[in-house]
Amino acid sequence: MILVTGATGTTGSALVRDLLDRGLEVAAMTRDPARVPDRPGLTATTVVVPADAMYLLPPAARTPLDHEENLLRAAKAAGIPRVVRLSAIGTPDEDHDLPPGHLGAWHFRGERTLRRSGLEWTVLRPTTFATNSLAWAPDIRAGRPIVNPFGDGKQGVIDPADIAAVAAEVLTGDGHHELIYTLTGPELISVPEQLAVLAEILGRPLEVVDREPAPELFPSEIAEAATAGARLVRAGGNAVVTPDVEKLTSRRPAMFRAWAERAWPAVIDGA
Numbered sequence: 244m245i246l247v248t249g250a251t252g253t254t255g256s257a258l259v260r261d262l263l264d265r266g267l268e269v270a271a272m273t274r275d276p277a278r279v280p281d282r283p284g285l286t287a288t289t290v291v292v293p294a295d296a297m298y299l300l301p302p303a304a305r306t307p308l309d310h311e312e313n314l315l316r317a318a319k320a321a322g323i324p325r326v327v328r329l330s331a332i333g334t335p336d337e338d339h340d341l342p343p344g345h346l347g348a349w350h351f352r353g354e355r356t357l358r359r360s361g362l363e364w365t366v367l368r369p370t371t372f373a374t375n376s377l378a379w380a381p382d383i384r385a386g387r388p389i390v391n392p393f394g395d396g397k398q399g400v401i402d403p404a405d406i407a408a409v410a411a412e413v414l415t416g417d418g419h420h421e422l423i424y425t426l427t428g429p430e431l432i433s434v435p436e437q438l439a440v441l442a443e444i445l446g447r448p449l450e451v452v453d454r455e456p457a458p459e460l461f462p463s464e465i466a467e468a469a470t471a472g473a474r475l476v477r478a479g480g481n482a483v484v485t486p487d488v489e490k491l492t493s494r495r496p497a498m499f500r501a502w503a504e505r506a507w508p509a510v511i512d513g514a
């Protein structure tokens with residue numbers, strides 16, 4: 244049995260599908276069990292249940308640290324020996340001087356809590372998800388230009404299904420204790436380049452407007468961290484591609500185009 248927290252979310256839902264496809268039993272943790280599909284081998288839970296391993300998803304809304312501390316305490320009490328935590332690229336390994344509101348500082352505190360938990364641990368640090376582009380859907384549907392605070396900064400944009408595939412390997416295989424993997428797609432691609440790919444797939448011109456990063460361009464709960472992140476990307480500071488996905492899954496991670504060809508037509512057709 245594998246316990247997946249954040250099971251209704253971007254990586255958690257892909258991970259649940261991946262584990263079930265491998266014939267494993269999965270407990271999907273959520274605050275709303277009605278959101279968990281009815282599938283053989285899958286049970287919904289609102290609390291930590293005994294399992295062989297737990298996928299620990301810190302929600303993007305940046306829950307207080309005690310959210311993770313409570314989950315780890317409950318995991319220990321339930322006899323779960325192994326935890327795989329989703330983190331983010333650029334999280335420092337050691338003590339650092341990042342401001343407290345920085346995404347890396349927040350993930351650092353969560354990683355440190357896990358490292359000190361006494362449980363077997365592995366950390367996954369993915370780069371920007373391909374699914375972030377779905378936030379452009381309302382503007383694309385309405386024919387409005389896409390506001391781009393990331394300039395021409397390139398990133399190794401990753402398909403969340405590849406993060407899930409790595410998580411499934413690490414949750415179920417051995418030899419990953421005390422290891423940190425940095426996960427990216429196979430190519431560096433900027434926002435204007437992603438939009439050029441989408442324009443081809445959707446068969447319509449897409450206009451992009453460049454803007455200096457500013458908090459009002461992002462959802463309020465992540466505004467500070469996202470503004471700092473956009474400045475970094477704009478300056479070329481997240482132009483990173485790693486071999487970790489292929490090493491761990493023996494398959495090449497998806498290009499942005501391959502992910503978009505699967506995901507985007509339904510987004511626009513379903514409008």
Ligand SMILES: NC(=O)c1ccc[n+]([C@@H]2O[C@H](COP(=O)([O-])OP(=O)(O)OC[C@H]3O[C@@H](n4cnc5c(N)ncnc54)[C@H](OP(=O)(O)O)[C@@H]3O)[C@@H](O)[C@H]2O)c1
Nearest residue numbers: 249251252253254273274301302303330331369370371372
């Ligand atoms: N997006 C990126 O490009 C990116 C890149 C690197 C790292 N990350 C990291 O990925 C993580 C998740 O990001 P995401 O946007 O993809 O989130 P997500 O996995 O789509 O959603 C978070 C999940 O957590 C649960 N959740 C939300 N708020 C909660 C709360 N207050 N208490 C308990 N559960 C809660 C929700 O489950 P229920 O509603 O079912 O309870 C939801 O399924 C973040 O830590 C982020 O830093 C993201």
